[in-house]
Amino acid sequence: MMEIIVNGQPYQLDEKPGEMLADLLRYRLGLTGTKVGCNESECGACTVLLDGSPVLSCSYPAVKASGHNITTIEGLAEKKTIPDQVVKLHPLQEAFIAKGAVQCGFCIPGQIMTSYGLLLANPNPGDHDIREALKDTLCRCAGYSAISEAIMDAGAVMRGEGHITRRAVPESSLARNSVGRLADRPEAVAKVTGKAKFSDDIHFDGMLIGRAKRTYTPHAFVRSIDLSDARKIPGIRAILTAADLKHAHNHGLVVNDWPILIGIDERVRYVGDAVAIVAADSKESADEAIAAIRVVYDEQPVIDNPVLARQPGVTQLHETGNLLKHIKVRKGDVEVGFASSDLVIEHTFHTAMTDHAFIEPECSIARVNEEGRMEVYVGSQIPYSDRKQVAAAIGFSEDRVRIIGMLIGGGFGGKEDIMGQIHAALLASETGHPVKILFDRHESLLVHPKRHATQIHVKIGAKWDGRLVAVQTELYGDTGAYASLGEKVMTRATTHSIGPYESDHARADCYAMYTNNPPAGAFRGFGVTQSAFAIESLMDMLAKELGVDPIELRRKNALHVGSVTGTGQVLKDSVGLLECIEKVETELRSRVEGDPFAPRPCPDDPARVRAWGFSTAFKNTGLGGGAPDEAGADVELYEDGTLQVRTSSAELGQGLCTVLRLIVAEEMEIAAEKVDVLLSDTDLTPDGGPTTASRQTYVSGNAGLHAAREFKEAIRSVLAEKFDCEPEAIQIRGGMAVIAGQVLTLADVYQVFKEVQREPRIRTLYRAPETKPLGQGGDMHFAFSFAAQAAEVEVDTRTGEVKVLEIIAATDVGAAINPLGLAVQVEGGAVMGLGNALTEAFLTRGGKVITDRMARYRIPSITHTPEVTSFIVEHPVASGPFGAKGVGEIVSIPTTPAITNAIFNATGYRVDHLPVDQELVARHIHASKFVKPADQ
Amino acid sequence: MDSVVAARNPGDGVGPDARPVEKCRLITSTDPMTAWKQYYLPQTLSEAIQTINSCNPSCLIISGGTDLLLELTQRHRPAVENLIDVSRVIEMSAIEERDGRLFIGAAVPLKHVAANPLVNKHAQALAESTGQIGGPQVRAVGTLGGNVGHALPAGDGAISLLALDAWATITSPQGTRHVPLLDLYTGPGVSSLIPGQEIIVNFDIPVHQAGTGSAFSRVMRPQGVALPVINMAAWITVDKAIIQQASIAVGPAGPIPRRAQGLEKFLTGKTFGSSVLAEGQRILLEEVKFRSSPLRATAEYRDHLAGVLLERVLTSAWHRAVDTSYARVS
């Protein structure tokens, strides 16, 4: 028996062998505000206070807490005892909201508890203290600067010295009543109090734990599967193999090439393939059963890179061959272009496979409900695609499957593919019990699609004055075992590989190849992260060869309204690239005397050298390429005069809820707080399309806007009938309907709808402007976002260590609908780009994953976070909602090359492999001391 | 207009109405394999020894658990019947000066070691290294006993203890012994402690008189495992600008942490300066053969960094030694 006091309340509980404090809090006490991100002491999400000191509850034995005081996120706000309702947020909670520090929210309880521990020990922390204290409490959305500001303000309040101020973020230059103003997230309070529900936070009676048996071998044929020992393990309710699949055998987002389970004599294509799934009473039983399943593999030679995959004679991993797609861009004639160039340079670049490392690992819960329908609770970026794929796998019609989107603890493109959804549904069907499949961090790293490792050769021909004449690129993309979104990602990589520049001649060829590596799919930047690194590096190399300023070179070639892109698209509006360049340049030159790109010794340690680097980028908004890009939205009016907007796009932390709320509030001319948002439930919300391609503000936002507009029309027509007047005679202003001097509130309007027996809601399908497939010229995309960034690095010339000190960013977002959310998107995007440059490498050897734990895959922490100065450039796009276009990806793309260009400027070392290897930097600086080449 | 009746969800804006989490059904039908079965928290050494006797043989000593629990949950080690947690043992929880030596309890959380005034006065290298291990949450529970017990060739705390000439007191049901730190190391990740029997009670180092100083430094990579590419600690005694005694420990330079005795001998009797440093760097590389470890560093890079770190730790230790106020320079 142990006695523990949680949030002031004593509990007497049985000791359970092997139980960690996090499990006790979450699963025994139902205090699910404490999150588990890694279960391996790396992420800090599970931080709680033990007698006031922050500890990691995921690896703190529960028995050890006996006799101690535990404080969790649920214990921070003041509450009325009955009902358990928050009456006053803690200053930290309030400050996290006011600063816009909350994004996906999954790390936030851990951040707040770590911060609380800091403030208890040190009521007046400085920047350094905060960085030390939060060092190992990771936020993948990287709201670190906002978090720091929140801690400072909360500290002041706790000391009785100050109050919480709104984060100093400028409103949009195009601000209206609601859009463009600073607004809290609708779900912010739930996220800072621990009430927000992610998939693993819900529970059903009789729920079983599901797990998959992974192959751990990258290429083989399954020869036999022996379940006899596994079946003997107590608590096992079901074991399924491919032989039990009665319906679809494969799933896939675009191509149905991904086996749900690998059967006898079928091909294993990567280490994360599943051969069997089990459902058991407990996680421990499931684990044991998985270990007891014996599979005989007939191992095959492993194809571990895309260049090898394309060689003649190698095994073809899929029936369609190893080539997923050859993607081609053709404009003019590059040979003519190179012949007429004054200077031609070329270089090959390599980017690493990287992992999304969202702090919330994948979790799906499936259950057959009382009506015999299948419900799947999951944080998914594409609920309707999940529905389709789950239905096919269990042989249900789609309307008998309901996907209920839970909050998503970060996605970044990594929660688009099916992970546990189908397996959970199969096991729920089989057992009749609800089944939860929660990946641990190891499984998450092993299984879900990554960012494509890419080899990119770039060749540029230019005139002496710096004008580009021809750009040619050749890309090899490693799409791994299955297609996922590989073709689309590599298409984006290819079309963007010539950079946001004008060039009469362009040619790009990309080979997206299947290999035996983990699949690669969508990841913030969607291929453009890779190609921007290559082209922007070569642009700096060109500037050096030509002896021109790198900013000048870009300005000279930058896309502008009227330019023709490499795919033959004439840009008609919203091309703010030149202004982005100018904003960053002005800021940069105001800070640095002389050439910002020249190396400067650090004032207090001359062996550390600093320099700035520069980069630009562009990124399409929306699917483009001829794919119909649509989103449905509902707007409904309620009795109290408030509105709800519904669509099934996902809130990943990017702020879609806020954006939809602001847009609908703007159109309806009511206060933002009067609009609530419901997302991602295939029964209740219309299909919003995939949450990908920076398309939500534009496409889902437009859907919300159109729904609101049509709802106003509906109000007019209903009122016109009732008051017997022309609909045009009715004005809707300030949340009121005005008819010939009579004023009706929206609550009154609701009553009128009821009187005339009309439902006070509307459903719209918004169709984005048509686009053309690659190769046909015309508009391949309906909008592009643009950005320029400068990064200042400091290189320790003794060790080769690199630190990013500052980033200046300018981003053309069309119009800033949600400036507070935009601020953290820019900062978080830059930090993610920094990770891509410096810390992140998902490593495999012969198809086997080396970085299979969070301890081996490093994402940036607060200690890596540079100061970010952000300028928002607003060149509205006519077709966007209030002029807005995409934001989510563009903010991250220029950061990596800005950093690597800065490293070159500081040291003369040209980074052509990502991430930067500090040993290679040191070897370059001390070349004479090193004789052997590094065995990279 | 459609016929779906929508649910309201004013609270969190996303997902269906949050369903309450019912308390998890206790599952009794199985006896699953868990990382441990019994967890003991003895409060005194004699209690700990009694527990060892009663649990024999299937037990392990655990302290902060920051290493051991991951090994167990990730199944790098077989599950164990009994864990004997020594982190609350009173005799292992003090830092005190006695008979000219500084005793540091093996169960003192790293954060308290790093902040302790005696440690900062007599063992700056140890304060620096323990202050850099993991993050604050790990330092709140991790201990020096575990850092040494884990027996990595480059444990940050262990490297400093080694340079400071630490001895360890070991207790078991068979009795107590007092041994030099290096005696506890057998190989990478393997200590000479009898598992589940022997407990490191504390470490002791000589209390430093005026004219001594120590320092620790390490170089990490931003990618991959949080193990140093290389780490180093130095402890020197200086009198009238002459090094009287030098002790240098470095890792990972072989299966276990090691001292650079050739270098120590060379430094003795010298005045620290650029030519002594250059010669010292040469001697260090002569006697310590660094190895390449894939994905972390080549031997050549380690060679290079060894020179950088030697300059860093010697410069710092020298300044601390000649500055008799012992102010901690960081």
Ligand SMILES: Cc1cc2nc3c(=O)[nH]c(=O)nc-3n(C[C@H](O)[C@H](O)[C@H](O)COP(=O)(O)OP(=O)(O)OC[C@H]3O[C@@H](n4cnc5c(N)ncnc54)[C@H](O)[C@@H]3O)c2cc1C
């Ligand atoms: C996120 C993270 C970051 C880390 N960073 C670093 C780092 O930067 N540098 C570094 O050096 N280490 C690091 N570590 C490793 C670890 O935290 C330290 O080695 C710590 O000092 C271990 O102490 P512990 O008390 O938690 O050991 P435990 O896990 O309790 O024990 C480790 C081993 O020592 C034995 N043991 C423990 N105490 C005793 C004792 N008193 N007597 C006999 N045997 C004992 C145990 O049986 C076990 O074999 C990190 C770990 C994590 C999780």
Ligand code: FES
């Ligand atoms: S540190 Fe505990 S869940 Fe990540």
Ligand code: FES
């Ligand atoms: S808000 Fe921190 S991980 Fe998303």
